[in-house]
Amino acid sequence: DTAVSQTPKYLVTQMGNDKSIKCEQNLGHDTMYWYKQDSKKFLKIMFSYNNKELIINETVPNRFSPKSPDKAHLNLHINSLELGDSAVYFCASSQEAFPSGGNTGELFFGEGSRLTVL
Amino acid sequence: AQKVTQAQTEISVVEKEDVTLDCVYETRDTTYYLFWYKQPPSGELVFLIRRNSFDEQNEISGRYSWNFQKSTSSFNFTITASQVVDSAVYFCALSEAYGDSWGKLQFGAGTQVVVTP
Numbered sequence: 001d002t003a004v005s006q007t008p009k010y011l012v013t014q015m016g017n018d019k020s021i022k023c024e025q026n027l028g029h030d031t032m033y034w035y036k037q038d039s040k041k042f043l044k045i046m047f048s049y050n051n052k053e054l055i056i057n058e059t060v061p062n063r064f065s066p067k068s069p070d071k072a073h074l075n076l077h078i079n080s081l082e083l084g085d086s087a088v089y090f091c092a093s094s095q096e097a098f099p100s101g102g103n104t105g106e107l108f109f110g111e112g113s114r115l116t117v118l
Numbered sequence: 119a120q121k122v123t124q125a126q127t128e129i130s131v132v133e134k135e136d137v138t139l140d141c142v143y144e145t146r147d148t149t150y151y152l153f154w155y156k157q158p159p160s161g162e163l164v165f166l167i168r169r170n171s172f173d174e175q176n177e178i179s180g181r182y183s184w185n186f187q188k189s190t191s192s193f194n195f196t197i198t199a200s201q202v203v204d205s206a207v208y209f210c211a212l213s214e215a216y217g218d219s220w221g222k223l224q225f226g227a228g229t230q231v232v233v234t235p
Contacts (some may be wrong), residue, residue, distance in 0.1 A: 041157075107165065108165070112163075
């Protein structure tokens with residue numbers, strides 16, 4: 001079983017459309033994240049949720065709306081897609097919002113969802 | 119503000135050569151965490167190591183080793199006897215250690231390692 005799974009893996013769409021990327025983790029983690037990797041491979045955090053509650057929102061345009069129906073899922077909905085939204089979006093999860101004890105603090109990343117806006 | 123610099127954009131080596139990837143960071147925090155991730159051509163991000171700011175002990179894991187030097191704010195990564203499967207982009211990252219900022223990894227720009235047979 002894949003620990004952090006994202007769907008779809010590839011998404012090609014037209015400017016102005018609305019699209020969603022889904023993420024599910026089966027690790028029992030409390031915290032989930034969305035990261036964006038641009039065409040130059042630069043990775044930047046967008047959002048994080050802990051137990052369905054938004055913790056980090058990194059000045060992302062409000063066309064991007066994360067939704068966490070439960071702590072195992074964190075979906076990303078994007079309205080009015082623009083050319084600059086083309087990127088690879090990574091979902092990730094970690095055991096807790098702060099590392100302790102034997103927790104390595106590792107973020108487990110999904111395989112990424114490549115979004116292409118035409 | 120935090121910042122992670124990986125000055126080497128690409129390193130090309132021949133198999134069995136050693137390769138060292140540099141990572142220099144900036145932070146005002148006294149407690150922080152440093153990471154290395156590997157991104158092979160298939161695209162996934164693979165965790166390699168996490169180090170906290172109070173543990174300057176160097177670490178070795180198989181052919182991988184890490185040299186953490188707080189005095190120079192560096193966390194360098196060496197692959198010994200490189201193999202073709204080591205070809206990937208390697209990212210260094212920094213995270214604040216308190217509360218809700220955990221998981222907010224500040225990534226470097228990455229270093230592409232190309233290992234040829």
